[in-house]
Amino acid sequence: MIANYGYKDGAGDFFITIDTGRCDGCGACAGACPAECFEVGQDPNDPLRDEPVAIVSEAVRKSIRYACGQCKRRADHAPLPCMEACPRDAISHSW
Amino acid sequence: MLTAGVDIGAKTIKIVIVDDGEIKAKNITMSGYNLMESNAQAWADLETHYGYNTGDMDKILVTGAGRKAIKAADEVTEAVAAARGSFALCESVRTVIEVGSEEGRAIKIDEGGKVIDFAINEKCASGTGAFIEAMASVLGVPLEELGPMSLKSTSCVAIKAQCAVFAESELVTMIHSKIPKPDMARAIHDALAGRVVSMVRWVGIEQSVMLIGGVSRNIGFVKSLGQKLECEVIVPQDPEYVSAYGTALIAAGR
Amino acid sequence: MAEEFWRWTESRWTNPDLSWKDGKILTAGVDVGSVSSQAVITVDGQVYAYANTRTEPDSASSAIKAINRALEDTGGLTLANIQYTVGTGYGRVNVPFAQRAITEISCHARGANFIYGPTIRTVLDMGGQDCKAIRCDEKGKVTSFLMNDKCAAGTGRSMEIFADVLGVSINEVGELSLQVEEEPPPVSSTCVVFAKSEAIGLLRKGWPREKVLASYSSAMAHRVVSLLERIGVEKEFGITGGIAKNKGVVTRLEKELGVTALIPNYDPQIAGALGAAMIAQALAEKANSRQDSR
Numbered sequence: 001m002i003a004n005y006g007y008k009d010g011a012g013d014f015f016i017t018i019d020t021g022r023c024d025g026c027g028a029c030a031g032a033c034p035a036e037c038f039e040v041g042q043d044p045n046d047p048l049r050d051e052p053v054a055i056v057s058e059a060v061r062k063s064i065r066y067a068c069g070q071c072k073r074r075a076d077h078a079p080l081p082c083m084e085a086c087p088r089d090a091i092s093h094s095w
Numbered sequence: 096m097l098t099a100g101v102d103i104g105a106k107t108i109k110i111v112i113v114d115d116g117e118i119k120a121k122n123i124t125m126s127g128y129n130l131m132e133s134n135a136q137a138w139a140d141l142e143t144h145y146g147y148n149t150g151d152m153d154k155i156l157v158t159g160a161g162r163k164a165i166k167a168a169d170e171v172t173e174a175v176a177a178a179r180g181s182f183a184l185c186e187s188v189r190t191v192i193e194v195g196s197e198e199g200r201a202i203k204i205d206e207g208g209k210v211i212d213f214a215i216n217e218k219c220a221s222g223t224g225a226f227i228e229a230m231a232s233v234l235g236v237p238l239e240e241l242g243p244m245s246l247k248s249t250s251c252v253a254i255k256a257q258c259a260v261f262a263e264s265e266l267v268t269m270i271h272s273k274i275p276k277p278d279m280a281r282a283i284h285d286a287l288a289g290r291v292v293s294m295v296r297w298v299g300i301e302q303s304v305m306l307i308g309g310v311s312r313n314i315g316f317v318k319s320l321g322q323k324l325e326c327e328v329i330v331p332q333d334p335e336y337v338s339a340y341g342t343a344l345i346a347a348g349r
Numbered sequence: 350m351a352e353e354f355w356r357w358t359e360s361r362w363t364n365p366d367l368s369w370k371d372g373k374i375l376t377a378g379v380d381v382g383s384v385s386s387q388a389v390i391t392v393d394g395q396v397y398a399y400a401n402t403r404t405e406p407d408s409a410s411s412a413i414k415a416i417n418r419a420l421e422d423t424g425g426l427t428l429a430n431i432q433y434t435v436g437t438g439y440g441r442v443n444v445p446f447a448q449r450a451i452t453e454i455s456c457h458a459r460g461a462n463f464i465y466g467p468t469i470r471t472v473l474d475m476g477g478q479d480c481k482a483i484r485c486d487e488k489g490k491v492t493s494f495l496m497n498d499k500c501a502a503g504t505g506r507s508m509e510i511f512a513d514v515l516g517v518s519i520n521e522v523g524e525l526s527l528q529v530e531e532e533p534p535p536v537s538s539t540c541v542v543f544a545k546s547e548a549i550g551l552l553r554k555g556w557p558r559e560k561v562l563a564s565y566s567s568a569m570a571h572r573v574v575s576l577l578e579r580i581g582v583e584k585e586f587g588i589t590g591g592i593a594k595n596k597g598v599v600t601r602l603e604k605e606l607g608v609t610a611l612i613p614n615y616d617p618q619i620a621g622a623l624g625a626a627m628i629a630q631a632l633a634e635k636a637n638s639r640q641d642s643r
Contacts, residue, residue, distance in 0.1 A: 001491055001492055001493060001494070002484075002492070002493035002494070002580065003493075003494060004493075004494065004495035004496075004579065004580065007497050007498070007499035007500060008497045008499075008500060008503075008572075008575070008576060009218070009219055009258075009499055009500040009502075009539070010216075010218025010219040010500070010502075010539040010540050011216070011218055011219070013575070013579065015495065015579070044452045044454075045452055045454045045455055045491060045494065046455065046490075046491065047451050047455055047628065048490075062257050062498070062499040063257065063293060066293045066294075066296065066297060069296070069297055073297075094579070128550060128553060197543065218538075218539055218540060219500070219539075219540050220540050220541075220542035220543060225542050225543070226542075229542060257499050257500075258499060258500050258501045259501075259541075259542050260501035260506055260507065260510070260541050260542065261383075261478055261501060261506070264383060264384075264478070264506070267406070268406045268407075271406035271407075272406070272407075
């Protein structure tokens with residue numbers, strides 16, 4: 001399942017995409033994110049899935065653009081910690 | 096040298112006339128539906144009160160959301176105008192927050208008053224004066240009473256929605272749950288402050304912090320903002336004129 | 350008393366071809382949304398009764414109101430006869446009589462699969478305060494989704510606001526928006542609050558109501574299309590949620606996508622509750638088989 005978490009508002013489209021087919025719930029993303037954007041647990045959108053999965057935390061989902069600001073606005077354009085940490089390339093960003 | 100700064104906002108048009116850096120005249124008029132007409136009216140009022148007209152000016156510079164509508168020859172961006180005006184009032188200012196009727200911005204300036212970073216919201220009512228107006232209307236409280244009312248709040252309730260339209264629904268639910276009006280008033284200011292602070296964090300909070308724009312007159316909002324920023328917020332006298340003032344200074348090459 | 354233009358008609362329905370008394374498994378799905386609430390009762394996997402009501406200020410009352418409405422005209426059916434209830438929607442955790450709460454993404458996919466048949470692959474749900482784009486397989490299992498519930502633009506609530514400001518009943522806005530000779534440019538403001546001011550300005554300029562409605566419907570369709578294109582549109586395509594009943598938005602959407610939406614065989618607003626009832630059926634069967642094997 002391609003799960004897109006985020007929103008579209010007047011400023012644009014801001015979504016973090018998690019490919020739950022690749023994700024195995026290892027939690028590396030949650031550990032790497034300085035803004036606590038990720039959580040690992042039961043898949044809220046697949047009632048039949050037993051394996052844990054990463055989701056974007058409800059606390060930041062609707063302000064994800066600002067939550068990701070500290071990583072995305074770095075002057076050195078370093079790669080995003082969440083994507084670097086994920087061993088299965090399950091995470092992508094729409095902006 | 097006599098210069099004028101005209102700030103054409105969504106709700107009001109502000110004109111400030113400056114001579115050698117000193118404010119000689121100022122005027123505020125409703126923008127209404129026809130900006131060209133309102134602009135002419137603003138100048139007419141100015142002439143009646145102070146005797147100045149456009150012909151007296153060595154230079155007129157325009158800023159604000161409506162600057163394109165009056166086909167002005169010379170214009171300056173809102174961020175630059177706000178920065179210049181704020182810095183002229185207080186040279187320790189490093190973060191300028193402007194909340195107008197339909198836009199909000201956060202500007203970072205250096206020790207020379209130059210703009211080094213900014214964040215704008217001009218697409219979304221949330222984070223602007225329009226948010227408070229809509230909420231005040233739902234609550235049935237006149238806009239100018241909302242601020243003082245919120246200061247009487249005894250308990251904290253939160254409006255969770257980001258969007259002004261959804262916040263309205265939440266407010267209706269609160270009204271049904273008989274939440275006291277001062278607490279709801281406070282929730283409204285907290286919500287607006289929250290949206291504004293997200294923008295300020297984007298440029299980074301660095302003291303001194305100055306708040307300008309018409310919404311600064313709302314003491315409830317100023318309090319909520321200060322609490323969320325966790326620092327003192329300077330609100331100048333006549334906060335809605337600061338951008339027009341800055342524009343007039345820039346016109347004079349100052 | 351001022352007419353409430355935004356107030357759409359509540360409704361209910363009982364299947365004339367079914368009798369609940371012969372059913373083996375009776376289940377219910379309740380979808381408590383921020384604007385509307387639906388309850389669907391199924392008998393052995395068939396839709397038996399449903400109701401579509403306005404959400405009350407609290408979720409529990411809304412759920413009870415919806416299920417009671419659905420239970421009317423059912424020849425004595427009560428909650429006691431219903432074996433398993435699943436709650437969904439924004440108020441799902443507050444459905445007092447539900448055995449389980451499941452998020453609306455999976456319920457909508459299942460519901461659409463029933464309403465449109467197993468060929469459905471892309472579902473657009475335009476709810477009261479959100480907009481969802483869902484891709485699913487032939488069993489109604491979600492393969493991809495995207496939800497926007499931050500911004501009112503492109504949601505049912507925005508259309509209610511426009512109905513109100515233009516003084517047109519919400520049941521008629523769709524048809525009225527199609528009564529323009531030439532399609533006007535879409536409103537320039539994305540934000541509903543600013544778009545509303547823009548609409549008032551247009552009315553002042555002399556624009557007739559249908560032209561303003563057309564302008565807004567066009568902007569809404571365009572916005573929703575951009576969300577859909579993010580997950581890709583695969584045929585067959587179907588629309589659920591209240592806005593599915595707005596011909597003005599649906600027509601413009603289809604035109605921009607180049608795809609025709611399937612015609613539903615049930616009220617598309619019940620998709621969430623229906624899917625929930627179907628999942629309840631599956632869970633009830635699972636529970637029963639565990640019981641039987643003891």
